[in-house]
Each structure stands twice: as structure tokens, then as C-alpha cells.
Amino acid sequence: MTPGLPAIPGPAGLAPAGLPRLLLGGPDPARPMPLAEHLDRHGGFLLRGFGGDHGPTMLIDAVERAGLTGHGGAGFPTALKMRAVAGRRRPVVVVNAAEGEPASRKDALLMRIRPHLVLDGAVLAADAVGAREVIVALHTGPSSAQAAVNERLAARLDPVSITVVHMPKEYVASEESALVRFLSGAAALPTFTPPRPYERGVNGRSTLVQNAETLAHLALIARHGDQWFRSVGTADAPGSLLVTVAGAVQRPGVYELASGVPLSTAFDAAGGLTEPIQAVLVGGYFGAWLPAETALQVRLTHADLVAAGAALGAGVLLALPAWACGLAESQRVASWLASQSAGQCGPCTLGLPAIAEDLALLSRSGNTSNVRNRLERRLSLVEGRGACHHPDGTARFVASALQTFSADLARHRRGNPCPPARYPVLPLPDDPVAP
């Protein structure tokens, strides 16, 4: 253990009661919170604040008791990931803020307005696992991350180095193995695992990859403890989460909610629905469609959403208006997902375009049973047959569209196609700005 690591200065911040936590702050939520204000509001924290050589283990223990799980999509327990890296030779911590999900805005927002909360979490995680190096992976574009790192450098705040790296914008680039490979100097393409990043990551070193939001939660657990973390949320799904709400709502945007609340709470937070809706896309483009009546009642936890046939993913909740054609919307996204295949694995490279074409046939001419059967077969054919989960996620998305919009399929088959859409509801990166 390295003795004498500096403490991060600042008064002991008050633990916020209730919400918001991560988005706690001044009246202007669009402004990056400067370091001084951040430390004033949240308080400083002591590295090794729990005392002596046991400090790091104690933080991991606190994270475990808090029940913190990853907010990047998979929901893996954070403490397990940390333990897998702790004690290995010269480990590296990677902050994954390269949000690949086109409809998600939460990590970008967090990096823009609360960069220090994420960086605190990264520094704490690095200290806990014995890493001296933090890499922040962002999408190319303006961000306040580098300015925040410079502020910390000037304040001589951190005993670890922090590097900001911009990622290519491809969807699969934010996949963990692709991210690690890119940071090792190669193309941002997924690799065949094992080895996993904790075994052999950036430049062959053991690597802890954590989502930006997860680290922000960790920064608050380190300050206020696991009991405080659990004071919001449910026993099985403690804490809060950031969701990106879009579609037919008054104020689309990122909101912080208590874990386990009904999904309708997210739409209430966004000012309510603007018009009748037919379905909700939950979890983004690797998630699933749920019919509106099911969706509004489902509780926002990984377990509840999986039981309902969806997934929490990165927390995207997209309300589809009643007038939109769910099949046409899904077909547009499926084609885009097919185009985003890294082109490495045959079943993904060839299967996803075939799936997108089948869905296009169905959404135009309806439920011809031979196309439907072929599509069902192809969906099961690509699942689990790529190096990463790109084909699995795409198959889940398309399968849920077939199920949720089965009435539309039948209607199209009877020769009643949907009226042309006023505008596409599901956003894609290359779209012109939405009306």
C-alpha cells in the first residue's frame, strides 16, 4: 500500500435526503458544476478515509453492502468487478462514458454537468483496486471532461493520472472489449472473450471498466455510506438511477428516479404524456417494446423488466404515440443496427441485414407466414453467435416488435398499412434535428 496519499479537501458535505442525488445542484442544470462548488455541495472525501491499509477493501465492502450495480446496461454487481481487479499487477480504471445507445443521453449529460462526481468515483475506484491510472472514454464532440481534469490537476487533487480519450462514434465501440482494444491502440472492435478485461485489458493490464453513472454513485457511497445509499429505492434494487425519457412526453430529457418506482413515474417527471401512446421502448435499441398498459405499471428494476420481457439497459424509456407505426419504426432501427455490425462475425454480418429485410417485408406487406417463419428462425439463429452481444440485442429488439405490434402485422396483411408517419419517433445518430 502507498502511504500518505493526499486527502481531497472540502467540508463534510451534507448527505442529500431523497432525490436528486447525482443531479443535485444549482438552478442551472445545464452548466458544468465547477470543482469548488462541487466540493462545497457534496463535500470532500478522504482516500483511505476508512483508515490504514484496510481502506481500499472497506470501500469495496461498502459498495457491496450498498448493492450498487452497473448502470451501463448489464447491471453487473460493481463490487464483484472491483474485487476481480484489486490486487492484480498495475491495474487500470476505465470510465465508460462513450454512450453508444442513440436514444440515451444520461452519461453525456452527467459528464457535461457533473464531471467531478464521475471523476471522484473513478479516483476512488482506482485507489480501491490499486490503480494509478484512470482513462475517461468519451464520444468525440464537445465536453467539459478535459476542463474538469485540468481543474483537478491545478488543484493537485488526485494521486492518480487521468487521461481523456475520444472514441469513434460506432455503436459497438462502447462495448467493453471494443473499448479496451481501442485504448490499447487497435481498432475499436469487439474481441472474442475470454480473456475478459479484468484478466487482460488495456495494454494487457488488468482493467476495471465502469460506466460513468455507476462511478458517480460510488463517489456518493464513499462519502455518505451504504446505509444512506439504500435509503432510496427498494431492498432488492437500492439507490437511484438516471433515465432518458423521450417520445410523446412534455419535456424529454434525463431524470433521476428512485429504483423500483413504476415506469409511469418517469413520464410524470417529464411533465406527462402529450398524447395517447401505444407502446414504450424500454432499455433502448438493445431493449424491448412493451405494450403501453404493461409498460406504465412495470417497476424500474433489472429483475422486474426482465420478468416483463424487456431489460433496463442504459435506462432509455421511449413513449411511442398511437399514430406511429411500430413496425416501420422498428424496421428503421433494425436496418441501422444491421449497418452497425462490426463485420467480424458471419452470423451478425449476414444475419442482421437479412433480419432487417424480413422485417421490412412484413411491415410493408404484412404477416405473410413464410416471411414471418423465416424471420423467427433467423432471430434464433443469430442469438449468442457473435463475439459481442450486438446480434443478441438486435434479435431481442426485433422479436419484441413482432410481439408488441402483432395487431399491426395482422392489419397490414389485410391490406391496411399504417398512414405515412409525420416524422420518425425513434432517433438515429444520422437523423436531421427532430421537429
Add this chain to the structure above:
Amino acid sequence: MTGHLRVNPITCKAHGICAELLPELISLDEWGYPLLDPRPVPAHLMAHARRAVADCPTLALTLTKE
């Protein structure tokens, strides 16, 4: 000794030789990529499985021992 077949989907280039040599456990999908029987390789097919692994032109097929 038992083992499972595994294919590296990145290196596999759909030569299809494995399915020729071991049709009992490997079939090809509509694009020519192998579909592996997930069950352990039975003892009487072990020699054929080793042969399929050895003859894969891209070394994508492996037999994991346990």
C-alpha cells in the same frame, strides 16, 4: 475425459470443413457458419472432433477439455 466444441466467431470464415468431418455434432446455418451441438462431445466421437479441430483452416474451432 470429456470436452465441448467452441468456435471463435471472428476467425471462422465459413469453410464448412468441420460440418463435413463431424456432421453428428456440427451443422451449417443458411450462411454456411457452423452450429455446434452444445452437449459434451461423446467419447466415441472424440477422435472425429479432434480431427475437425485440427483441420479448421482458420483454427477457429476448439475443443475445451474439462
